[in-house]
Amino acid sequence: MIKIPKNVLEPFQDALANEHIPERQRPFYEMWLRFYLDFCDRNECPEGNASSVDLFVISLESRGKEAFQQR
Template identity: 30%
Template sequence: MLPNELYQKFTQILPDRKLPKPEQYLYTKWLRYYWDFCHKYHHNPLIPTSLSLFLSKLQEKKQSVQQQNQAKFAIGLLYD
């Protein structure tokens, strides 16, 4: 589960990016998945090297390239 403060900040920046509501939901979902993945496998979610590990896991789970790109974009927003 995302910390409330992080969730609040993340959901505040999404409208600033002029993203449609359905995409905002998807990006928030991917951030939650990433956060859970990092905690489950003991990776620091705030360092970019964890992203490549997460994307590898998505490939392993047969997630589409589009889904991997959505996740990459969402997590990139976290790092910004």
């Protein structure tokens, strides 16, 4: 699985803190970010593009992931 680059991870962690995401839940957010970045890498789609996020969610749905996991 892809490693989150430091220049992405640090602002992401700051955003989680700013949104008051509990520390115990943050590793799960980071896991899903890794899944998304891996998906983009495998499918050659631009990271952060709204269409790539839509494609990622469709992929999750097709793999049987629950709505809360897609959210």
